[in-house]
Amino acid sequence: MTERTDFASYVDARWPDLVGGLEDEGVPGDRARLAVAEALLAARRSWHRRVRDEQVDVTLWAEARERAGLPVRPGEPVPHAVRPRDPHDGPEEWLERAGEVRAARRRRGALRAVVGLAVVALLAAGWAWWAAQPEPPAVRAEANRLPVAWYAEGELHLEDVVVELPEVEAFVADGPAVVARLRTGEVVRVDAEGGVEPADETSALDAVLTPPPLLGLGAYDVLVESVPLPGGGWAHLVDSARRAGAEDELRQSETGRRAVVVCPTELTCDEPVTVVAGGTVRLR
Template identity: 65%
Template sequence: MSDGSDFARWVDARWPDLVGGLEDDGVAPDDARLAVAEVLLASRRGWDRRAREEQVDLAVWAEVRERAGLAARPREPAPHAVRARDPRDGPEPWLAEAARLRSARRRRTARRGVVAATVVAVLAAGWAWWAAQPSPPEVREETNELPVAWYAEGELHLDEVVVELPGVEEFVADGDGVAARLRSGDVVRVGADGAVDALDRAPEALTEPQPAPAYLPPGRYDVRIQSVPLADGGWAHLIDSSRRDGALDAVRQSETGRRALVVCPTVSACEPPVTIVGPSSIRLR
């Protein structure tokens, strides 16, 4: 790839290793290339955000493994230097094939919608829809120690429950739950009890988030990552001491340093930072 974007540079650098890593785990060569291409194609639109907020080497490798039918291993780093870069075996034709397959799937879906125009087809489609519904996401009771909803490692943490919901692209508070846009493009509402329901239209807070007030992190090396409004007024700021403005690599190998949450009831008054222990990367929206 040669468009000069961070995404293109990352793909050129990591394509041989991602493909080679799958082949070393027994995946057929063509299946390995198509699995990597499909994951990369799905990630392209939100790549800049993912590169800022996630450990993309770990996240993409887990998604690639899952796409190829292997165990995801979300904490396993992507392999390095397992294959030499071969200019004759680049990602471009496989990305084009992944795009073609995705378009074909969308066309098939559209044709099914036309067939459902008659009453008999609607009844049959309704029964098939009910029978084919995936199992609801797993929900477990767990008190949230933070004053805001947060997302990490495929799990959404609400006030009293944790919902297993992979592929969340972004989310915002919505009453006592959250509204979320998934990587597939679907918009859903997750209730306080963990119930997930589809939304026909994204709420305004999701499409046009409220601008955060100015905020100066407390530590010398702290950088604000995200800010979200609190239900009773004020803001919560996620800070990280491992990132410094102007020093973000296009491909981050690891993240170290403190990640903490700062609650500011007013613009001029903030509580002491609360260090977040556990997941290496979390999101507030």
């Protein structure tokens, strides 16, 4: 079964329960349908991963409740059999509406980000820069092989998308999103779908991290950066061609590599995952 068919089958089966569950808690019908459609639409791009890694009945119900303005109940699944399936009350129209709402929201976010960048640039470069302001950052779908966000060659790699953002000076994870400081001094928030909006919070960007030591480094390995993982533990960026030994005859016949090592605890680490990218690679 294809990913698209799998998603469509889930929507067809669970639509009445998702909508009915919200209506039973006092959410007006149209608002309930739009909230459910927005939650489903947001999950479609990463559906295969979510089905593999999550209990989608639990996470989607929490997201639909949040979008409808109801308190989230962690661990609670979608109610079952609260409404019979009505062929005249399907999800298609509401998914289309949700797509229009999301597109409008992203356009507004991109516009605000561009305007914010333009204001800063006007102070530095004047009207000439304003006449040549850049297009909103390009976004492409691409699954991240690493368990953390990373940056290289002017591209910010999130969980399911890659965002072209060539002026990033520093960044930190903010849930599935990222808060980044650009070289202009502007601080932006890049959401999980690649939308860019101005941000005010900068304390996390300036925080000094104190990671635990990474055990088992090889003779030619250098620890470059470390970042904490949301569920605990650390991810470490290691470069294996940075020490003076890289100049000897043996190392000249090889190519250095960079890899991310995930350590759930100070004493246990997973196998390194090689980072394939040119130029400087950063985790924050």
